[in-house]
Amino acid sequence: MAGSREAFRVAVANTLERRLFYVPSFKIYGGVAGLYDYGPPGCAVKANVLAFWRQHFVLEEGMLEVDCPCVTPEVVLKASGHVDKFTDLMVKDEKTGSCYRADHLLKDFCKDKLERDTALSPEKIEELNHILAVLDDLSAEQLGAKIKEYGIVAPDTKNVLSDPYPFNLMFQTSIGPSGLSAGYMRPETAQGIFVNFKDLYYYNGNKLPFAAAQIGQAFRNEISPRQGLLRVREFTLAEIEHFVDPEDKSHPKFSDVSDLEFLMFPREEQLTGKSATKLKLAGAVSEGTVNNETLGYFIGRVYLFLTQLGIDKDRLRFRQHLPNEMAHYAADCWDAEIECSYGWIECVGIADRSAYDLRAHSDKSGVALEAHEKFAEPREVEKLVVTPSKKELGLAFKGNQKMVLEALEAMGETEALDMKAALESKGEVEFKVCTLGKDVTIKKNMVSINLEKKKEHQRKFTPSVIEPSFGIGRIIYCLFEHCFYQRTGKTDDEQLNVFGFPPLVAPIKCTVFPLVKIEKFDVVAKKISKALTTAGISHIIDITGNSIGKRYARTDEIGVPLAITVDSTTSVTVRDRDSKDQIRVEVDEVASVVKEVTDGQSTWADIMWRYPAHTASAADEEEAPET
């Protein structure tokens, strides 16, 4: 199983690199770990995925798309918590200085031990499995202790390792010539949206809910990049921040997706050792498995997005975060995970982050990032009003009067109610004044605390944000694996590679092959090419003298859905990549037939009965391309 998985991965990777879907960056200089270039077909797939993302989310949902810089001043990432907490635990080879991720070393050790050591006691097996399960929760001290206990050393040199210490994953730089303004390359695009909340809310007519979106580069200076395109140092994110009233997280279009049924993996099932199960979205929301309708709506939309791209629905699941995985402020969080040869890979995170981000930036910048709801009619509300007596406070606290007064006014509702109760029962109470650094005694005559009725015309609140965040490179890599298959060529031992991309993501939609090199076929090929260009269909003409079979195989390898072979001046054959069926279509009609299929208005099955079938000759049989 692991072996065939490995072999499959190698077959995919070979085809991808050979046909330049992607290559290690700066290869002629030996490359840099974790940096990759998309070559022509990979770049076209990426552009198609992003264009569809824009259509599916931004356009269809009327989102406000923004485009913010990658260079970000420190204050923004200080507020978001990245400067202090965006770290991984690292250990250093004490002699060579080489760096490793502490959790990776421990994970590899445990896995290796479990796989290879047949003499392990049941207790030891249990212990190692337990470590793997709680790996993400281990502190620096705990990781360090385990590394010492198991005698784990540097994998390359067998040298002793340092204690684990946090390494910040952001690329740091300096903005401007003075060298005094620290900056970072953004680790996500979301912050650019949060800091613009006020303007965007205004742009939306001061109405909630609304969503903003951003596509762009993000950067993480990984300690040890691995797994090809899955853990890299620079990548494209597509993020949505949907701002919503925390008291009303319903979604008007939820019914559009509520009948969808797909693999979900709720917290309960994970904790009780069950596996993912097919759930209907309507039930998952109504039963509270998914926290709210808006979160559910986005889960449904993400499902549609991924499956329409070509992700196999049976290798896609939505996994809920366990309590220990989730940030303390998050209300709920689900990852769209796609299964590939590396296992289940988190490709989209869909989190209800509550009001955390807006509050953090509000606090740091001093700019209120909030929404308001105007009441149709003013509402009468009861409000706790705290009125300190300046005179009594002055007599009691003299120079400290101002500090005590401000502390009293700043009390929260609960605290004030407690004080009211205490003053009424005991006549005095100890009260902590932070600015003085000590407790003071507050007596009944120093402050009056009363519930008063007030008319309010509006309600002010910090919106909650629901954030679907897409790792585009990871989605694309999984798509490559899900679309890849091999079939037998002319001879039995000849395996031909095919990327069965849906037309939507195929890097090139169509090829044009003059059957033989004669001028009249060339003229027809050029005419068809012109019509395809006008119709906006990306295509290539292949005039190499190779056999048609070889040319088919070459384009199957980069996933071209349709091939037009010019074998007469009036009609041509059109061949479908996956079925290898061929039909005859008039020259003047062929561009619109191709457009119909590649635009997704019709499938090959829809159109093929409308045209006469073309019987393939032996020469059309595919054979391995020469590369």
Added chain:
Amino acid sequence: MAGSREAFRVAVANTLERRLFYVPSFKIYGGVAGLYDYGPPGCAVKANVLAFWRQHFVLEEGMLEVDCPCVTPEVVLKASGHVDKFTDLMVKDEKTGSCYRADHLLKDFCKDKLERDTALSPEKIEELNHILAVLDDLSAEQLGAKIKEYGIVAPDTKNVLSDPYPFNLMFQTSIGPSGLSAGYMRPETAQGIFVNFKDLYYYNGNKLPFAAAQIGQAFRNEISPRQGLLRVREFTLAEIEHFVDPEDKSHPKFSDVSDLEFLMFPREEQLTGKSATKLKLAGAVSEGTVNNETLGYFIGRVYLFLTQLGIDKDRLRFRQHLPNEMAHYAADCWDAEIECSYGWIECVGIADRSAYDLRAHSDKSGVALEAHEKFAEPREVEKLVVTPSKKELGLAFKGNQKMVLEALEAMGETEALDMKAALESKGEVEFKVCTLGKDVTIKKNMVSINLEKKKEHQRKFTPSVIEPSFGIGRIIYCLFEHCFYQRTGKTDDEQLNVFGFPPLVAPIKCTVFPLVKIEKFDVVAKKISKALTTAGISHIIDITGNSIGKRYARTDEIGVPLAITVDSTTSVTVRDRDSKDQIRVEVDEVASVVKEVTDGQSTWADIMWRYPAHTASAADEEEAPET
């Protein structure tokens, strides 16, 4: 003139910022000079410009698009020359440490003096004008001397300034956790293409010419960003590297553009004080004004690209670089300059960079980046063959033999011919061996140098590269200015702002307005909206209770070309932004009518006669939006 220019710029900028086309980044934290966010309409314009660029260049020309990371290791930018030479001269306020660009200070001083000092002597005027003309050529010493001579001080504090010194404009960072691998944020996207030349050439079937293209972020840590979107620290570049045989720079499609006639500003005209003049591209190439056909072809394609976007052809010129502006290796270079309120702005550079970049990376990496031309028949060529005599060298130089031998074999053709002549006339010659760090005496018996006839089957060469490089932000800013106009509203003193974007770049193609808030109009509006979405047309429904006039004015401000007003359940009115003409169209037909215009298949003038005119009522008159 300068005053009205200023007023125009302010009117454009106010509209752009108020409607969130772009805003200073991180505004709630006080912003960062030279960093801007595109808000929703700006982001949509940018996406449209890039989509058209891809269509016009990548798709129509069959270019190989790639996508490389922004993070770049030092070795790559060392090879390209950026680490050593990508600098501006900076001066520091000696007390506060504030930094300024030395040339900017001198330029501002000269301009200010010329404008305000009415008592200047003719000699002084001449001197200041001369400085402005040669500003780009001044060395650090010359700039420093002038700053001292004129007594220029720090503009903010009037403190004394330091001597000018070079400041590297790249954002520096560190790759990986060790802190030992220096990296930079790329200052251009081109290097990613050059280092991939070998793979791309192979991908193209080892054939020339071919072009690779890349769209992406680039970064320049400007000393003092100014002029809004025109000089920023992070920006989007779209670059093409067209690789061509240096011995054949013809272009098969040149005839497609050769009849174009537009403003060109050749070197000669600039040096003789003339102004730009309309030239036909065919003539400019045949007369040698433009160095070669391929360069001419791209100039023509750039002209078509910019004017189709909506750039005014009368405020667009192609200016040839003067000899002192051009890199020493460049064969020819033309800038597409667009006139806006800041003057003529370089927006696209189109340079024939010869073989410089590929050679630089070939030298540094040791990987041959070259092309070959296979001859149909082997050719007989005369080649200089250098054959050192190991025996004699060994006797003469002993342990140094190997170094001398390698130096002899590495001689260039000219050097070898000189040596041959010297040995024949004098019998010996002094020869510098770099690896020994000294000269040695070579005698006639130590080496034979002969012209020999050889059969060659192919020619190997380093391709030339022709590079059109587009500053997308600059193009967009100029487009904003060229499309902006004001017209009188309901009252004479009410000036309404309009962005007359062509449908191709308009951020939103169409709005849908139910005339009044009643359910049956809402139903129709939603039906039309659904049809527009299916047709892929970006649109918004505005259901605010504002008057139709106000709603029109609001959407004119963001440049929406067409507005649909739902005033009945069977037919609706469609209004053209610029003419304000209205026609009546059936509900079921309206999406396809809008698509016809916004896809560019028809113009408003084409379609308007096909439908009955709708006479605007007084209520339709535009009035200033409230915002």
